[in-house]
Amino acid sequence: MREIEERAARTYRDRFAEDPEMLASAPGRINLIGEHTDYNGGFVLPCAVSRRVAVAAGRGGDELYSANFGEARPMTGEKDSSWADYPRGVYRAISAAGGEITSLRAVFAGDVPLGSGLSSSAAIEAATALALDALFGLRMERRELAVLCQRAENEFVGVQSGIMDQYASLLCKEGAALLVDCRSLEAENVPLDLKGADLALLVCDTRVERGLADTGYNDRRAACERAARKLGVEQLRDAREEDLERLSGEELMRARHIVSENARVLEAVEALRARDFHELGRLMCASHASMRDDFEISTPELDAFVELAREAGALGARLTGAGFGGCAIALIQEDRTDALAQEVLRAFERRGLGEPAFYEFLPAAGAEIVTCS
Ligand code: ADP
Ligand code: MG
Numbered sequence: 001m002r003e004i005e006e007r008a009a010r011t012y013r014d015r016f017a018e019d020p021e022m023l024a025s026a027p028g029r030i031n032l033i034g035e036h037t038d039y040n041g042g043f044v045l046p047c048a049v050s051r052r053v054a055v056a057a058g059r060g061g062d063e064l065y066s067a068n069f070g071e072a073r074p075m076t077g078e079k080d081s082s083w084a085d086y087p088r089g090v091y092r093a094i095s096a097a098g099g100e101i102t103s104l105r106a107v108f109a110g111d112v113p114l115g116s117g118l119s120s121s122a123a124i125e126a127a128t129a130l131a132l133d134a135l136f137g138l139r140m141e142r143r144e145l146a147v148l149c150q151r152a153e154n155e156f157v158g159v160q161s162g163i164m165d166q167y168a169s170l171l172c173k174e175g176a177a178l179l180v181d182c183r184s185l186e187a188e189n190v191p192l193d194l195k196g197a198d199l200a201l202l203v204c205d206t207r208v209e210r211g212l213a214d215t216g217y218n219d220r221r222a223a224c225e226r227a228a229r230k231l232g233v234e235q236l237r238d239a240r241e242e243d244l245e246r247l248s249g250e251e252l253m254r255a256r257h258i259v260s261e262n263a264r265v266l267e268a269v270e271a272l273r274a275r276d277f278h279e280l281g282r283l284m285c286a287s288h289a290s291m292r293d294d295f296e297i298s299t300p301e302l303d304a305f306v307e308l309a310r311e312a313g314a315l316g317a318r319l320t321g322a323g324f325g326g327c328a329i330a331l332i333q334e335d336r337t338d339a340l341a342q343e344v345l346r347a348f349e350r351r352g353l354g355e356p357a358f359y360e361f362l363p364a365a366g367a368e369i370v371t372c373s
Helices: 003-016 085-096 120-135 142-157 164-171 213-231 241-246 249-273 277-293 300-311 334-350
Strands: 022-031 046-058 062-066 071-073 104-110 176-181 187-191 199-205 316-320 327-333 357-361 368-372
Touching: 003 022, 003 046, 003 104, 022 120, 022 164, 046 120, 046 164, 046 357, 085 104, 085 120, 085 142, 104 120, 120 142, 120 164, 120 368, 142 164, 164 176, 164 187, 176 249, 187 249, 199 334, 213 241, 213 249, 241 249, 249 277, 277 300, 277 316, 277 327, 300 316, 300 327, 300 334, 327 334, 334 357
Parallel strands: 062 104
Antiparallel strands: 022 046, 022 368, 046 104, 046 176, 062 071, 176 187, 199 327, 199 357, 316 327
8 A cells, every 4th residue: 555545544544433435546647748739639648657646435424634735625515616626526527427426525645746737636536536436336437537527627626628637647557658539538558668678757847837827828729729720620630741831920830839749649659669768758859849949838947957857868858738837857767867856956056947846756557446345
């Protein structure tokens, strides 16, 4: 049992003076490659990180408790703009889909950093969904649970997001990435055995407030839609490289990123199948350049990390997530991650950039039922 799962179970026992009936956990995620492709109907390639949200649950009562917030809230309440809206939204979405949930008391404990782009929100949703499914014998498929989690986040919490985070948290496998076709919602595990190659992924959280994120995101989305209209395709996923000649200016730049990024995701999958991590690294670097120059969503901090990672011998590095701040990742020899983190800390200080945080991980398991009594 993982430490965070033990913590959830222990807190449950302290609160309710009995063992939980169900213990489940679900991971956060990073996206290896495929940025802003989701709303263009394209491909993404996330993998689960080794940090998780655990839930200890039992029937009876009406209480959600977060050990992270030290706070209890009712499951059946209305939206109250607190953390409880995530599990509450999942309860609502599952109920609306016909899953009968009579009562619940649940304790959450997580070590996914909140709000830093590793998707703690999908982790708490996925853990909730899997625990409810098992506790009430709903027998829903994981894909269906993921769609319900996304609905909870979009419609109940009110955050617009694609399906990637919830798919990753529920469908990833240890030592693998997950290729998701965001149009058909087909998904496939692709082996990513970094351990066997003595490699690891290092996440650098720049902790830069994603201030421009909302406007930037909406602008990019609108430009992609305009480009698709000009090309007479439904979404940019349907555009080919030679079509780009018919565009100019901002629309050309944005579309060139999407079209090339979609191709890179599929090339990355081929590279993984061939265990060619140098090729994966090359594609990550090309992806970063495209986001920096054509999609214009990078920041000085993200560019600095990518540059320092490459100087330190990383096979590849790129910003991950929507950009305008947030996180970057490097694919690097496992025994060089600490040295890279130290070097980045020193260089950021010298350059007057804010102090970043680091998380090292190997591709981890998706959501799991740990025990049920
Ligand atoms: P991210 O998904 O990048 O971490 P979000 O803002 O989408 O950032 O989601 C973070 C929110 O998810 C937190 O502010 C909190 O409301 C909820 N959350 C995540 N983990 C927990 C937890 N362990 N306990 C309670 N709420 C959590
Ligand atoms: Mg989130």
